[in-house]
Amino acid sequence: MRKSEHSVIILGSGIAGLYTAIKLANKDKKVLLITKSSLRESNSRYAQGGIACVLSDNSQDSVELHVKDTVKAGAGLSNPDVAEYISRKSADVINDLINYNVPFDRDNEDKVALTLEAAHSVRRILHAGGDSTGKSIETTLSDIVEKNPNISIYSKTQAVELLIDSDNICRGVIVYNTATNEYEAVLSQAVIIATGGAGQVYSNTTNPKIATGDGIALAYRANVLVQDMEFVQFHPTALTITEKDTRFLISESVRGEGAKLRNIHGDLFSYKYSKKGELAPRDIVTRSIFNEMKFTNSDHVMLDTSSIDSNILKERFPNIIRVCKDNGIDILCGNIPVSPAAHYIMGGIKISLDGRTSVPGLYAVGESSCVSLHGANRLASNSLLECLVIPDETVKYIYNNNFQHAQGIDNNIQAIIDKYDLPEPDTIDRLEEKISSLKEIMWKKAGIVRNERELSEALQIITDQQLEFNREFKCSSIQEYEYRNLLIIAELIVKSALSRKESRGAHYREDYPEPDSQAYHSYFKKGDSIARNVMLSNA
Numbered sequence: 001m002r003k004s005e006h007s008v009i010i011l012g013s014g015i016a017g018l019y020t021a022i023k024l025a026n027k028d029k030k031v032l033l034i035t036k037s038s039l040r041e042s043n044s045r046y047a048q049g050g051i052a053c054v055l056s057d058n059s060q061d062s063v064e065l066h067v068k069d070t071v072k073a074g075a076g077l078s079n080p081d082v083a084e085y086i087s088r089k090s091a092d093v094i095n096d097l098i099n100y101n102v103p104f105d106r107d108n109e110d111k112v113a114l115t116l117e118a119a120h121s122v123r124r125i126l127h128a129g130g131d132s133t134g135k136s137i138e139t140t141l142s143d144i145v146e147k148n149p150n151i152s153i154y155s156k157t158q159a160v161e162l163l164i165d166s167d168n169i170c171r172g173v174i175v176y177n178t179a180t181n182e183y184e185a186v187l188s189q190a191v192i193i194a195t196g197g198a199g200q201v202y203s204n205t206t207n208p209k210i211a212t213g214d215g216i217a218l219a220y221r222a223n224v225l226v227q228d229m230e231f232v233q234f235h236p237t238a239l240t241i242t243e244k245d246t247r248f249l250i251s252e253s254v255r256g257e258g259a260k261l262r263n264i265h266g267d268l269f270s271y272k273y274s275k276k277g278e279l280a281p282r283d284i285v286t287r288s289i290f291n292e293m294k295f296t297n298s299d300h301v302m303l304d305t306s307s308i309d310s311n312i313l314k315e316r317f318p319n320i321i322r323v324c325k326d327n328g329i330d331i332l333c334g335n336i337p338v339s340p341a342a343h344y345i346m347g348g349i350k351i352s353l354d355g356r357t358s359v360p361g362l363y364a365v366g367e368s369s370c371v372s373l374h375g376a377n378r379l380a381s382n383s384l385l386e387c388l389v390i391p392d393e394t395v396k397y398i399y400n401n402n403f404q405h406a407q408g409i410d411n412n413i414q415a416i417i418d419k420y421d422l423p424e425p426d427t428i429d430r431l432e433e434k435i436s437s438l439k440e441i442m443w444k445k446a447g448i449v450r451n452e453r454e455l456s457e458a459l460q461i462i463t464d465q466q467l468e469f470n471r472e473f474k475c476s477s478i479q480e481y482e483y484r485n486l487l488i489i490a491e492l493i494v495k496s497a498l499s500r501k502e503s504r505g506a507h508y509r510e511d512y513p514e515p516d517s518q519a520y521h522s523y524f525k526k527g528d529s530i531a532r533n534v535m536l537s538n539a
Helices: 014-026 065-072 078-087 090-099 133-147 214-221 252-256 282-296 308-317 316-324 382-401 413-419 431-443 451-467 479-500
Strands: 002-011 031-034 151-154 155-162 170-177 182-193 232-244 248-249 260-262 300-306 333-344 346-351 362-364 520-524 532-535
Touching: 002 214, 014 031, 014 151, 014 382, 031 382, 065 078, 078 248, 090 151, 090 214, 090 260, 090 382, 133 151, 133 382, 133 413, 155 182, 155 413, 155 479, 170 413, 182 413, 214 346, 232 282, 248 333, 252 382, 260 282, 282 300, 282 362, 300 479, 308 316, 308 362, 362 382, 362 479, 431 451, 431 479, 479 520
Parallel strands: 002 031, 002 182, 031 151, 182 362
Antiparallel strands: 155 170, 170 182, 232 248, 232 333, 260 300, 300 333, 520 532
């Protein structure tokens, strides 16, 4: 197997990975950026609504108000200190993006335009390209990365195993080049996981096909602590058309601009569930749509945009208009058929504010990580903000600490490398069918509304699939590695959901419909049969 060495390895090329790479490269670190797809394809690209920020010239807003909104949406599991830190840093990282020439939309006075989204008290959401914020930021940062001589890029390359030495320190990663079918052991003083989400574990998701929970699974396999995996956010309004295993997102901002939800009989219903109506937290809106679909025996509801001025629609949502038009829907005339879809995982690899995991030398940023900002229910547009603030702190930590490269390859690392020097195993029959079955089971039995019986049934099916698959190390294809990762993610979500015998935020148990009097986080390490629940001292 080929071996190489780099100062810092970043796994993933979404906004968190790109921003981290730029910041490190600007401090003269030699960075290897690894992406299993191409540079501009990531989950970040599909973020429409925008990025939350407390701007100094926004007289209606304050850090205190942003923190209050974040903590309230988080349903008792958001860390207020983390929320405050990230909010206070928001203007700094936004100024970075502006200096990088991210084309944020402007108002008539040439100020950065702000919009409103659910559960925010005021307009504080910056957007670009109308409804293409993620794409605009991703494209801008990708252009910078490509031109930076301190950044090398491995495309079409999947990280398959972390190299953990006998002192339990991460010293690098084994990667698999899907174009050449070759493996490489890459040694480094720091590995940063920025691989994004895991929405593809569900049959209905807004996440692209690449979002298979790779980083979380990679860390879990290396005995790294993961947190709060039961909390999966289901976006209320995804277009009821699936293309390439992905549902197109109808941004929260459409409701922020005044769109209303109606069931298939034309009845408004959101205020039956919350006095905030369409602008209630996402978990409430999602369950209200779920219930209306059940009551009306329908697979969707309608998002009525008729009350929004057509000029505002054209200015703010050109991409949504285009995609809907391509599917025979004219949103300027009114209704968009929508239903919930898996969108964002609030849990992930447990990290500190500077991105450190439970294993030295390993860091995580972005959606693959969990710093207890989002709690049980992410506040809209806080995710892109987290993708900037935490990487900024991670870069400072790495830069300010004098790390030494591993002196050669110890026995532990060599044993891992030897596993991947073995011949390829035989391919698995009917792999697509098995993946599809897993995703459908997760949607039906571990989705928006959960209970003990269905979660237990799901866990048994997942366990059976894992035993049948039986790939502890080397797989025969990228699809097999993704399947292995999806099985791990499914297991973590279901086991965590079984352990949490309450309803809180995005985790709703119909057999335990009320929240526990004491809030707690759930933690998992490899080999745990049930979650370790740790009570919050400030709950």
